Amino acid sequence: MSIEVRAVSKRFGRYRALDGVSLGIEGGELVALLGPSGSGKTSLLRIIAGLEVPDAGSVLFSGRDATGEAPRDRGVGFVFQHYALFRHATVFENVAFGLRVLRRRDRPTEARIAERVHELLSLVQLDGMAGRAPAELSGGQRQRVALARALAVEPRVLLLDEPFGALDAKVRKGLRRWLRRLHDDLAVTSVFVTHDQEEALEVADRVVVMNEGRIEQIGTPDEVYRSPATAFVVEFLGQANVLHGRVDRGRARFGAIAVDAPEHLGALDAPAIGYVRPHDLELARDCAAGPALAATVREVRPLGPIVRVQMQEDATGAALEAEVSRHELEALGLAEGQRVFARPRRWQVFARPDVR
């Protein structure tokens, strides 16, 4: 089922949670709502679920206006951040809940309910846990019970609020790959909220980057990472070196380096900010390869497979950070206090009006 959000706004008292948000989600897609806390991503998810009513705008499911519909009529499954399992009920009864509250004529027989619950528990790899109480399960197991419970009513849309937020790093990684496979098997439209960019980039078909109640960018993980639309997206999606310079008629200049900035053809000698990811900064002992930023090495820190090199630019005193492979480092023979030349491979240039 496709979802369309049209110009949705929502306020909580004086706080503006969502400000004219529009978003289209195709049937069968897995979409991540990514943003810092307070960006409105959870409010948007709750509005799609019907747990919150928007002040303005509408929500459509497969073209049908569902804005005024109660959550129970929308056919959505919702997985809560803290699982919200029924603490007084066993795992079995938690999963069976959605079937037991069906109207009498739609309600399956007791045998059918048991069969369905065991199917779901085996789907989420919790066979044999049916008799446990939620408090006897680990965080990852609770999360999977919550998922099985939401899937029991065969929702056409699955909504997950920070599904891995309360889990530790290792469980989290395993579970999100598993969720991706599950989504592919079930072919249900899924939307999940996260503040973890790595999670969004790894799991989702498309990522919706949100900030202060607005959408900054919608795109595939590769698009938002490689062609960020705004400075916010660059900064939120990972580490970046910030360089200050000027842009003039489509040409940006940062110290010794000049780069094309075709999106700023109209800019006339305007202040500009350039972003370079640490792994896009190429290091050399001389500037034979072309114009580069001269810098002094301040720290060389190996981090597993890569090495992080902290530098200080000679001209401006600005801090620079590069990530190189161990192999490159050995070839360069870098040590603290040495002179290096840093040449950016990829840039993101934003003229002042875009810059926050």
Add this chain to the structure above:
Amino acid sequence: MGSQGRTRRGAVVTDPERRETLARTPSPVAWLLVAIAASFLGLFLVLPLVAVFAQALAKGLGPALAAIADDETLSAIRLTLMTVAIAVPLNVGFGLAASWAIAKFEFCGKSFLVSLIDLPFSVSPVVAGLVFVLLFGARGLLGPALADQGLQVVFAVPGIVLATTFVTFPLVARELIPLMQAQGNEEEEAAITLGASGWQTFRRVTLPKIRWGLLYGVILCAARAMGEFGAVSVVSGHVRGETNTMPLHVEILYDGYDFVGAFAVASLLALTALATLGAKSWIEARGPRRSVA
């Protein structure tokens, strides 16, 4: 996942052990504190309780039982039980509604409503009784109109029920509000997204969540309703065999120098108090274990 669970559980186990070794070596100060607490309890709780039963049985079991089997005593017991049977369900209904509203919704005047619920605790029961006399008495605001309809409130059973309900009004709500606030809304929201109606959500999710707190509130409310003296005393008119509840009957018997009778009825009240205490500690021991493990 598994190994982490085990280490976490392991860490939890070592902690209480350490606490136990601390508790196993009581210092003189601990002994002193225990002695003070024990003698205080003995003097103010155990001794009076023993005295009540001793007085009741001063002339043997026979006279005590005869005093209880007396018509007027039986009528007082009936009236008390009836009052409890009306006041407790009323306050359960009210307490559920009020705590649901207060814990689940934001509205203006909420803190005012909370303090209003506490009013019966802060007002002297005698004043509460007087309020009902002023409202429903022969010269009261509503009394004459109701009397025209043939309904007597003050110095009759309705007045006793009203006064008791008023005095025990906060007990269920007070028990439920903090519980429901602490438990939050997420389980109810989950139930709604799973297709449950409002009533199904209440019956299948909210009620099981609060059942121990509710039961606790009901027991406190029933105990208080049985023992209420002040407010009921003002509105009852002390008509023997008609508007006498158990506490009022104890007073009448005592004033009439029928000590065996007075203490026999009093020991019935004391027994219900002990039963309440037992039920309360049973719930406290059982409730949390059920909801956590």
